[in-house]
Amino acid sequence: MPVRFVALETLLVRRLQADGRDANAQMPERHVSPGRGVPCRHCLRPVAAGEPFLLLSHRPFPSPQPYAEQGPIFLHADACARHVPGAEVPAMLASERYLVRGYGADDRIVYGSGQIVPTAQIVAAAEAMFADPRLAYIHVRSAANNCFQCRLERAA
Numbered sequence: 001m002p003v004r005f006v007a008l009e010t011l012l013v014r015r016l017q018a019d020g021r022d023a024n025a026q027m028p029e030r031h032v033s034p035g036r037g038v039p040c041r042h043c044l045r046p047v048a049a050g051e052p053f054l055l056l057s058h059r060p061f062p063s064p065q066p067y068a069e070q071g072p073i074f075l076h077a078d079a080c081a082r083h084v085p086g087a088e089v090p091a092m093l094a095s096e097r098y099l100v101r102g103y104g105a106d107d108r109i110v111y112g113s114g115q116i117v118p119t120a121q122i123v124a125a126a127e128a129m130f131a132d133p134r135l136a137y138i139h140v141r142s143a144a145n146n147c148f149q150c151r152l153e154r155a156a
Helices: 010-017 119-129
Strands: 003-006 029-032 052-058 071-076 097-103 115-118 137-142 148-154
Touching: 003 119, 010 052, 010 071, 097 119, 115 119, 119 137
Parallel strands: none
Antiparallel strands: 003 148, 029 052, 052 071, 097 115, 097 137, 137 148
């Protein structure tokens, strides 16, 4: 089952970049990238050293509910092009391993689907996970901090 990595929607990102409120109804914080550890969830690339970025709280689910996790993410402070969905592991996934976890069409965790995998094995793990018809999509999350990175979907 081929997969594709999907970034945050441009409309949402542009609203946040234009001083929109985050999931906590707060203004995003503005910082300057040190050059490491600042992955943009829109272009799915690292924010380069010296570039401004936003730190904000995000809930990658359509509405609040018990499984709708919320946490910190980074975005370029200035407009960047949205990552074109595809099967190649995005440049921003630079850690050794990530948590991949499946969610159902109801946006709730599918129990037993979560696993920590080496970065190079994310695609293979997701392809195997999508054999489970209960999974509507998969989140790629930080293995150390559980921060949302991006979404994986079945490729059309």
